[in-house]
Amino acid sequence: MSHPSLVTEDLTIRFGGHVAVNKVSCTFNPGELTVIVGPNGAGKTTYFNMISGQLPPSEGRVLKDGIDLTRMAPSARARHGVGRAFQLTNLFPKLTVLENIRLAVQAQEGAGRNFFTPVRRFTELTARAERYLEATRLEKVAHMTAAALPHGDQRKLEVALLMAMEPDIYMFDEPTAGMSLDHAPDVLDLIAEIKHDKSKTVLLVEHKMDVVRALADRIIVLHNGELIADGDPDEVMSSRIVREVYLGAAEETTA
Amino acid sequence: MNTAVTHPANKGDLIVKAIVLVIAAALLFAPFLFQDVRSVEVAARICIFVVLVASYDLLIGYTGIVSFAHTMFFGFGAYGVAILLKQMGPGWGPVVLGTLAGVTVSIIVATLIGLLSLRVKAIFFAMITLAAASVVLVLASQLSGFTGGEDGITYRVPDLFKPATKLMVDEDGKVLRILGVKMNGKLAAYYFVFLTCFILFLFLLRVVASPLGTVLEAIRENEGRAEGIGYRVVAYRTFVFCLAATMASIAGSVYAVWLKYTGPDTALSFAIMIDILLMVVIGGMGTMWGAVIGATLMVLAQYYLRDLMAVASEATSAIPLLPDLLAPDRWLFWLGIIFILLVYFFPAGLAGTIMKKESH
Numbered sequence: 001m002s003h004p005s006l007v008t009e010d011l012t013i014r015f016g017g018h019v020a021v022n023k024v025s026c027t028f029n030p031g032e033l034t035v036i037v038g039p040n041g042a043g044k045t046t047y048f049n050m051i052s053g054q055l056p057p058s059e060g061r062v063l064k065d066g067i068d069l070t071r072m073a074p075s076a077r078a079r080h081g082v083g084r085a086f087q088l089t090n091l092f093p094k095l096t097v098l099e100n101i102r103l104a105v106q107a108q109e110g111a112g113r114n115f116f117t118p119v120r121r122f123t124e125l126t127a128r129a130e131r132y133l134e135a136t137r138l139e140k141v142a143h144m145t146a147a148a149l150p151h152g153d154q155r156k157l158e159v160a161l162l163m164a165m166e167p168d169i170y171m172f173d174e175p176t177a178g179m180s181l182d183h184a185p186d187v188l189d190l191i192a193e194i195k196h197d198k199s200k201t202v203l204l205v206e207h208k209m210d211v212v213r214a215l216a217d218r219i220i221v222l223h224n225g226e227l228i229a230d231g232d233p234d235e236v237m238s239s240r241i242v243r244e245v246y247l248g249a250a251e252e253t254t255a
Numbered sequence: 256m257n258t259a260v261t262h263p264a265n266k267g268d269l270i271v272k273a274i275v276l277v278i279a280a281a282l283l284f285a286p287f288l289f290q291d292v293r294s295v296e297v298a299a300r301i302c303i304f305v306v307l308v309a310s311y312d313l314l315i316g317y318t319g320i321v322s323f324a325h326t327m328f329f330g331f332g333a334y335g336v337a338i339l340l341k342q343m344g345p346g347w348g349p350v351v352l353g354t355l356a357g358v359t360v361s362i363i364v365a366t367l368i369g370l371l372s373l374r375v376k377a378i379f380f381a382m383i384t385l386a387a388a389s390v391v392l393v394l395a396s397q398l399s400g401f402t403g404g405e406d407g408i409t410y411r412v413p414d415l416f417k418p419a420t421k422l423m424v425d426e427d428g429k430v431l432r433i434l435g436v437k438m439n440g441k442l443a444a445y446y447f448v449f450l451t452c453f454i455l456f457l458f459l460l461r462v463v464a465s466p467l468g469t470v471l472e473a474i475r476e477n478e479g480r481a482e483g484i485g486y487r488v489v490a491y492r493t494f495v496f497c498l499a500a501t502m503a504s505i506a507g508s509v510y511a512v513w514l515k516y517t518g519p520d521t522a523l524s525f526a527i528m529i530d531i532l533l534m535v536v537i538g539g540m541g542t543m544w545g546a547v548i549g550a551t552l553m554v555l556a557q558y559y560l561r562d563l564m565a566v567a568s569e570a571t572s573a574i575p576l577l578p579d580l581l582a583p584d585r586w587l588f589w590l591g592i593i594f595i596l597l598v599y600f601f602p603a604g605l606a607g608t609i610m611k612k613e614s615h
Contacts, residue, residue: 052483078485090483092476095469103473106466107485115467115498116458122466165484 003065005030005201006082006169011050011060020046022225023060028169031198033191035212035233036205038222039245044205045087047222048173051203052084053077064169078107083167087174087205089154093147097138097157100146102129104164129164136160137186152183159187163194170194172204176211184211191215221245267610275547279453286445287434293558295445301554302452303510308534309459309546310502316540317463318495319475321377323528324384327391328365328500330523332357332507334395334402337517340410347413354508358501365500369493392523407518416444416512444513451509455502460543462498471495472541530557537597539604548605556593561586 004027011024021043028034036044049055051062053074062069069077078084092100102119105128106112120126133139136156141149146157159175172191176184188211194200195215206212212219212233219236221229223245229236236242278301281288285298307329314320335357339349364387372383395402402408414420420440423431431438462468473481474488482488511517520526530553538549561583568581601608 054479054483073487074479074482075485075487078483084483086480086483090477090480092473092480094476095472099469099472103469103481103486104484106469111466112470112486112491113467115462115465117466118461118464119466119469120464125466161480161484 003030004028005065006051006203007061007063008047008051009061009063011047011062012058013046013050013055014058020225021050021057021222024222024225024227025060026220026227026230028201028203030168030201031195032217033195033202033204033215034218034220035216036203036220036222037207037212042222043225044222045173046225048084048171048203048205051169052082052171078165078167081168082171083162083165083169084171085158085162085173085175087177089151089158091146091154091157091161094145096143096145097149097153097160098126098129098133098142100157101132101160101164102126104161105129105132105166108166132160132164135163135190152179155179156183156187159190163190168200170200170202172202172206174205174207176206176208188215265610267612271542271544271548271606271609275544278547278551282449285449286442287436290435295441297554297558299445299448299513300558301551302448303506303513304530304534304550304554305547306452306455306459306506307503308531308538308550309456309543310499310506311531312535312538312540312543312546313459313462313471313495313502314499315535316542316545317468317475318471318492319377320373320492320496321381322384322496322499323381323525324368324388325499325503325531326523326525326527327384327388328361328503329507329510329527330391330395331361331364332504332509333511333517333522334408334507335360335504336508336511337408337410338401340412340511341408345411345413350413350508350512353511354505357504357508361500361504362497365497366493369496370489373489373492373496388525388528392519392525395519395523403518405519407516407521409516412444412512412515414440416440416447448509448513452506455505456543456547459502463543467491467495475541533594535604537594537601537604539601539607539610542604542606542610545604545606552605556590560590564589 006028008024008026011021012019013021024047036047038044046055050057053069053072057070064080064082067080069080069082072080092103102125106122106125109125111122111125130139133142136159138153138156138160141153146154149157155175155178159172162170162172175187175191179187191202191204192215195202204215216233218231219229219233220227221236221242228245229239229242282298282302286295289295289298307325311325314322332354336350336353339353339356343349368383368387372380396404417440420443421430422438422440422443425431436442470481470486470491473486474491478488507522511522514521534549534553535546536549537552538545538547564581564586565583568578568583571577571581597605603611
């Protein structure tokens with residue numbers, strides 16, 4: 001197996017007396033798509049927040065390719081190749097779809113520091129932004145503001161932003177939440193495509209079992225902030241402890 | 256694929272740009288169009304305030320930073336030039352050095368305020384700028400040996416701008432008149448103001464159209480996500496705060512040269528800060544064109560509303576009550592009413608609302 005690209009060591013966060021995530025140590029490898037499952041309140045999003053930098057951990061470390069990210073701001077982690085899409089749509093509402101994507105493209109180029117050359121001269125940036133527009137099938141709404149999009153398209157834009165960052169680590173937090181059935185496959189195809197690139201690491205929080213089955217190379221299970229299972233999808237799904245804490249309560253979703 | 260093509264300019268955009276073009280033309284030819292001292296004074300003030308308001312809009316409208324220290328930076332520039340002109344005598348040296356000194360002080364102070372407090376919540380930042388501006392205002396009136404205190408400083412400016420300077424002479428050696436306008440130092444001074452402000456405004460237009468401009472809007476729209484996709488929000492905010500401070504400072508220096516006088520009332524008072532805020536709101540936040548419209552309307556109102564009301568009061572003298580209501584002394588009352596009506600009917604400012612309304 002190749003070197004792990006992302007490592008969390010004893011990652012812990014406490015809110016007052018409540019331990020939301022407790023000593024989660026895990027390694028993630030390039031070319032591997034790991035699905036993180038667990039009941040609501042298990043700490044999945046909080047775990048994500050500590051990896052992408054929105055929350056500082058109380059204890060433990062986050063390493064990417066051996067570099068300690070623990071004390072870095074989210075912007076620095078993004079520049080180190082950790083990209084994140086959010087569960088709740090988190091866009092730039094009054095900017096157009098194209099501008100939203102271009103912002104993510106230009107962030108890695110450092111072009112955002114240019115304060116004198118008109119945007120339209122950066123044809124290469126725009127061309128790259130357009131590639132992601134096409135990939136997410138948003139080209140028809142390119143000049144609409146993000147706020148004016150229907151929910152499904154906003155979710156796609158959320159994914160487009162992450163793809164446009166061109167990270168090494170892709171973190172998806174329920175990318176198809178609230179999406180209609182005809183939109184969801186678009187997003188899942190995109191994730192499957194990223195998975196084919198063996199240099200990329202994908203972390204995916206997902207509830208829908210059909211999605212999990214279709215995409216997962218590996219499943220980890222969080223319960224009450226603790227990592228209770230980690231391994232091959234079939235193995236994990238059939239293990240007793242997982243059935244008890246998670247699937248037992250949601251048997252109907254296994255259809 | 257043809258998404259690179261920007262939208263066709265909509266009607267609202269065109270209306271706003273046409274208004275701005277008319278204002279720009281009026282300012283360009285102001286000394287020829289309105290041949291009295293007061294009108295040229297008004298035109299110069301409009302030029303200065305366009306830059307001041309546009310640079311403030313870069314903060315409040317584009318980036319979402321609320322600062323009450325914009326006049327402080329304006330004052331740094333004005334006092335820099337004023338003090339040096341007073342100490343060194345008239346000449347271009349003190350003007351250039353004073354401008355540079357003003358800009359340097361502005362950048363240092365803006366960086367300090369920015370790094371120390373742009374991490375905190377917007378309301379605390381606003382309070383800190385308010386405190387800094389108050390301190391500077393008090394300092395300016397206390398250090399009277401240096402700043403002239405409440406009385407301010409009167410000084411002479413470079414010879415080129417003296418009214419007696421002849422830019423062009425006719426055969427008799429008298430100052431040449433073109434279209435009735437004397438080609439003298441006063442004219443040179445006006446075009447000095449106009450050109451500097453024009454260049455500064457063009458610069459600001461470039462800034463908002465650049466990739467940085469989009470990042471600033473992104474920070475206004477969703478600070479957390481801007482940070483999340485890789486932008487160091489604090490660094491960007493601090494940079495734009497310094498940039499706006501620099502613009503305000505240069506505008507202050509130019510105004511000091513134009514007025515030949517600098518005091519708390521012309522360069523530092525909170526009354527100017529409130530004027531700037533009103534102009535931004537009237538014109539429309541987040542659009543540079545709004546700054547031009549807002550500054551023009553407000554300055555015109557400040558100078559001419561009283562005159563207009565005197566005429567109206569005169570004209571209605573036969574009717575009871577009305578002449579009293581329209582008495583020139585009540586101009587602030589009417590200005591207030593006009594302002595409330597503008598905000599009510601143009602919630603996004605004149606430019607903002609017109610652009611939005613016609614875009615569908």
